[in-house]
Amino acid sequence: MADGTMFASLRKAERIWAVASIHGEAGRLRKLHTDLARRIGPNDRLVYLGNVLGHGPAVRETVDSVLSFRRLMLARPNALVHDVALLRGAQEEMWQKLLQLQFAVNPSEVLDW
Structure with missing residues (x-):
């Protein structure tokens, strides 16, 4: 991207697995991870599409x-750090803004998003 907004790129992949909004549903995510661990190939990549946090029962x-x-x-052979991408969703963006409030000169500007 010419505008400088790209932070990383996935290497050439056979498949790209995308995990949508999780919202603190740890039990469901563990089941998904168990299934993915069996099915994911050595040249596959994984992207979490944000909203890992949220209002679910088990955020931590x-x-x-x-x-x-x-x-x-x-830990897989030849894996690189950007083979797994974690995108920030609305929930993570909200937490980021809330953490900035205590240092802001004009707090209302922090929440203007």
């Missing part, structure tokens, strides 16, 4: 599950 466990599965993916 969900984040732990994402990070654990990322470690599993990166």
Whole structure:
């Protein structure tokens, strides 16, 4: 991208697996990870599409599950750090903005998004 908004790119992949909004559903995510671990190939890539956090029953466990599965993916032979991408969704964006509030000179400007 010419405008400088690209942070990383996935290497050539046989398949790209996309995990949509999780919203703190750790149990469902663990089941998905178990299935993915059996099916994912050595040249496949994984993208979490954001909203890992949220209003679900087990947000901390969900984040732990994402990070654990990322470690599993990166432990594969020839894996690179950008073979697993974690995109920021609305929930993560909201937390980022809330964390900025305490340092903002004009807090209302932080929330203008």
